[in-house]
Amino acid sequence: MSLAGSASETSPPQVSQLAQNCWYAVASSFAFRKGPVAVPFAGHDFVLFPDAEGLPRLFSDRCPHRGASLALGQLEEGGCLRCPFHGWKFAADGTCLEAPAEPAGASPPARSDLVGERPAVESRGFIWMWWGSGPPDPALLPDLPVFPDEAWGHVESSFDWETHYSRVIESNLDNSHAYWVHKGTFASQDSPLSVPVDLRKEDRMIAATVSFELPVKGALKLLRTLSGQSGPLCATTTFSFYYPNLNIVDTSIGDQLRFIFFNASLPQSDTHTLARWVKYSKRKRFRLPGSEAQSIAISRTIFEEDHGVVRSQRPTPVPLDLTQERHVASDILSIEYRRMHRRWLSSEAAVTMARPEPLGS
Ligand code: FES
Ligand SMILES: [Fe+2]
Known part of the structure; x- marks a missing residue:
């Protein structure tokens, strides 16, 4: 039996004509506010959630403990995210703050922070994810017309x-x-x-x-x-x-x-x-x-x-x-x-x- 994962487990599918170095709309602001939100994109899985200031944070959607989806977890005070499986808690910058089953006073193990963060901004009713190897360019954010108001x-x-x-x-x-x-x-x-x-x-x-x-x-x-x-x-x-x-x-x-x-x-x-x-x-x-x-x-x-x-x-x-x-x-x-x-x-x-x-x- 091979120890390696199958190709479909290890390599994301190729997407033809995938535009690079631009902002993709990935979730509505309504969904984002209720967060966390799963953002599947070109074979990658991300989790989107608001930090303490309400700004979007976007990480790879895999808990470093046992790989559960953090999008199934819950938001907590201070812009923190709690894993749904064994309750590990992450700060908005991805730092692991708690591993609840550890003995009292123990720190989380090494390499237990979230990874794969991508730039994301909120604008005109959507969260936009920067996709590409270049630095995110705010001038490329789509300039949508003014959004419908409270009426x-x-x-x-x-x-x-x-x-x-x-x-x-x-x-x-x-x-x-x-x-x-x-x-x-x-x-x-x-x-x-x-x-x-x-x-x-x-x-x-x-x-x-x-x-x-x-x-x-x-x-x-x-x-x-x-x-x-x-x-x-x-x-x-x-x-x-x-x-x-x-x-x-x-x-x-x-x-x-x-x-x-x-x-x-x-x-x-x-x-x-x-x-x-x-x-x-x-x-x-x-x-x-x-x-x-x-x-x-x-x-x-x-x-x-x-x-x-x-x-x-x-x-x-x-x-x-x-x-x-x-x-x-x-x-x-x-x-x-x-x-x-x-x-x-x-x-x-x-x-x-x-x-x-x-x-x-
Ligand atoms: S898989 Fe996330 S805490 Fe165990
Ligand atoms: Fe149609």
Whole structure:
């Protein structure tokens, strides 16, 4: 019997097109405040938690004692983290403070501190992890638009995609699939298609807007008739993307409804992406019991509709050579995403010439 672990235990999966030297959104601020939070990323496991000042700390998610996940543990006073297995306690800088089963007065053994710390900052509703061998550059933090204020409610959840993170990002930039993929939920093939307009491009941001009509049927039709509303129900969606992994989908329906959806795509492998999402909507005066669970369930159904098709796309990473797939006017955002991604990957190769050292975990 070999004493070495299997390859899958010892070497993280390779993730193609994994952008280096940039900030990845890895968890919402809401989840972070409740912490600790597991942050699986490209075959590595991290634990995220707030220190005594509420600042994010991110370490390898392995207890030095017996390898339990500290993300299953609990936060304690002073920004400390307690392991769920035998109760070892760690300070926010990773120092092991207590090993409770040791005789009274004994110090924790050598090499019992947390390892593999990575830079992390909180900004605009998310925790961002620096990934790369270069020094963290605050100027590269994505400049998200101002966040919804107290008048907005939110729900959040996650979704596992069986594909590369670039395909998830593109599906959140793509409008023209709605009529074919989402006809069971919110889209209608009777409505005219529209191409994105008002394209905005910056170095690491793209955005464009589409307008469309929603089907009016059932209870909604009755409600609109009773309130004297007639004609099509018009909606507008602005799709934005902030490099390397955050999509925003901002939808207004008629004059009444607006919801803003933030989606962070965490690369795991070429065939697995963990999406963490937050959906904001204007707070309603009366909130029915179970409405949050229902809101999450609706989003999940829509993702499952997407996933049924997106996981079939090959190759799983998007082709960066634009001649490899055919493009039409409605693909403008995915074309711009591929250009941006290719630009970043090629410039980083020129600058760094190397991948980061393996983490000390
Ligand atoms: S595994 Fe963490 S205290 Fe034992
Ligand atoms: Fe979709």
